[in-house]
Amino acid sequence: MELYFLGTNAGLPTTQRNVTSVALRMLEERRSSWLFDCGEATQHQILHSPLKLSRLEKIFITHMHGDHVFGLPGLLSSRASQEGSPPLTVYGPAGLKAFLEATLNATQSRIDFGLEIVEHSGGVIFEDSQIKVEARALEHRIESYGYRMTEKDRPGSLNMELLQEWGVRPGPEYGKLKNGESITVNGRLITSDQVLGAPKRGRIVTILGDTRPTPGIHPLADGADVLVHEATFTDEFADLAHKYYHSTAVQAAEAAKKAGVGELILTHFSSRYKDQDQLRPLLQEARSVFPNTQLAIEHQTFPIRPSAQEREKE
Known part of the structure; x- marks a missing residue:
């Protein structure tokens, strides 16, 4: 189980970074990948990645702003051109179905694989024998959700x-x-x-949509092995972040610390920060509050490891 970032920018793409999208790869666990948000040009980013559209099982949309959904119709159309693509389910807030139906119908796009569109308002939105997915509302200018993926406990190791x-x-x-x-x-x-040894606790991954600091984050992130949290601005722009319903790196770190997560990964960076050097202050600010913080880097893999406390138990 690992995260692979396809886009880490907020609002607009730049020559260095694309807009938001991240994949949760579960090749060993499910032989598939899940996608979270699908900003414009996500399918182009996939072409330069180890991801395969044919192995894409589910897509989760956090909210309906363009930098999170404009790549979705094109990606679905491209997937339909690949013969034998398995069924795909897309989850998201109200408006997702109308958006996809309108764009796909207007462009006469033929989707000949099984496509299911599930609009939700939070709660448990998917569960099978391997994993459970919960959603909870955040605080943004429009309806925005975070997702918590809880892997079921796995059998222990054989002697x-x-x-x-x-x-x-x-x-x-x-x-x-x-x-x-x-x-x-x-x-x-x-x-x-x-x-057979003791069962291994399933890993927990939390991926948030755009949000101000809000109490709704804690139930999603509580005890997660990895938390992916937006960090649009440095702390000097805290007022601006609040005005536009976003978070600073410090606020993301405070949420991670309060929830007791294992690792924090920052993403959704303002385009005012042009390159990795200009992003370094966000990382430094976050690490001053929560040391085990990383910057999301496009086309880089982040393995999902059990938190230090769980490794000690094993």
Whole structure:
């Protein structure tokens, strides 16, 4: 499980950065990727990435501002041109369905894969045996949401030394033991509890849309291994951030500290910050409050690791 940033700029693209989009890659877990927001030119960014449209399973839209949705019709049309594309579900706030239907119909775009559009107002919006997705409203100029992805607990590690000692070879038997079943090898009954370690806590990833500081962030971010939070401005522009319903790097760090997250990744930077050198003050300000902070960098992978506390338990 890892994050891959396709766009990190706020409002407008620049020659250095594209507008907002980030992928959650779960190739080992689900053999698919999920996309969060789809600003203009996201599909071009995907062409320069290891991501594949055919493996895109779900798209989550935080809010309906153009820098978060203008790339969606083009991406869907391009995906439709690839034969055999599997079904895709797009989640987002009210207005998403009308926007997509109008643009796809007006351009006579043929979407011949199964496309489901789900408008929501928060709560649990998806859950299966592997993962649960919750949404909660934030505070922005229009309806804006954050998403919390909670991976279900995974089976513990097999005791390989003991399995080898008892003559269990790699293969289907390993899978049965992982699933809690018992097997018989050389006349010996082997139960899963004999060879399986304690379950591993599922990882938690929180990705927020545009927002001012608001109490709604805490339930989404509480105990998350990774929090992706907008940081449009440095602290000197706190008044401007408040006026336009955005956050500063310090405010993002304060939210991360309060929620006890493992790692904070800042994104959605104002175009006034032209390059990495000009973004460094945002990182420094955030780290003064929450040391384990990173800047989102386009076309860079950020692995989702369990927080330090969880690693100690394991």
